[in-house]
Amino acid sequence: MDNKTFANQFLEPKRTGNLIQDLNPLTKLNVFLIFGLSAFFVGSFYYSFGMIIFLLLLAAFARCFGSFLKVYWKVLLMFGLFLFAIKAAFAPGETIIWQKWGIHITVESIHAALLLASSVCAFCGAVIMFAQTTEWSSLTYALEKKGVSHITSFAILSSLQTISDLGVNARVIMDSQKARGIETEGNLIQRIKAYIPVMGPLILNAISSVEEKSIAMDARAFSAPGKHSMLVDLPEVTIAEKTFAILVDVLFIAAVVWRIVSWRI
Incomplete structure (x- = not known):
């Protein structure tokens, strides 16, 4: 892939080839x-x-x-x-x-x-x-395009990513415990005993990641005034997609009304 092709792929909306x-x-x-x-x-x-x-x-x-x-x-x-x-x-x-x-x-x-x-x-x-x-990044970007503050969208994205990062870090630490010969499997009590020593490194990693994120935000001029740019754009919402969403909403409202009427009857 030459430099021009590599650059042009970021000019096109992000697509996976799957309809959903x-x-x-x-x-x-x-x-x-x-x-x-x-x-x-x-x-x-x-x-x-x-x-x-x-x-x-x-x-x-x-x-x-x-x-x-x-x-x-x-x-x-x-x-x-x-x-x-x-x-x-x-x-x-x-x-x-x-x-x-x-x-x-x-x-x-x-x-x-x-x-x-x-x-x-x-x-x-x-x-x-x-x-x-x-992807959570695509969701927060879509919220920003609807007028949500980039600070709010980052807070949402950071919270969601922190949950997944904690799970990944916990598995890495548990694997390192296994490599040291520490028993991490068995009944519920053994699992609790094995998980308690993990909490310390897990919390320290979470604290250090906060500092890394703040440095990365400063490097990308996160707090700078003006409109923020995105590396990859989302595809435009088609008329068929809007029509489908509206149809689902109308059917749902009809189901709610029908349910309320049946309750009263």
Whole structure:
């Protein structure tokens, strides 16, 4: 690649070649948030389970199925099964299936448990899907183009990156502990004992990274007055993309209105 080709690639909007990943970050935020919230307003566990299947297919289409499922199956186990068990055991109902030790499992409680667990899992899946298909830097840049202060967008980006950086640093420190022959696996107590010594280096690394970021910000004239420039631009929002987002919003509003009317009736 010659110098001219290398320079020209920064003049073109940032694209991945995937329809979902190339959507504007704010459009994806709007659409996926509505996908998740719709599970609560439709009020049918068939719809919620269908939304979960739809998100899995969407993840495969967006070429992030592996990373999406790696996170999502933990949510299904942690929140889905837990909420289902608690709701099914203690929710009120008349048609009793099994009862003992104060636990009353009824047909009505199972129905309520399926609705709650599936709705929460669908919402979590939509949030995870947004995180898997969106770069945080692109999201904050899209917010800046809408008028958000660059200080606010940097605070959001820095907070999100700090969370991921802490996870990466923790894994690096744990691996170094393993290389020294320190037991880091086993039961819960052993894992807690192994993780306590990690907290010191982890906090020190976080403090040092703050200083490094402040130096980098000064070097890039972050606090200088005037309009800030970006190395890579985002693609323009097409008419089809705007139409799709508006259609999703209208359908969601219709679902909310229908739900409110059905409650009153």
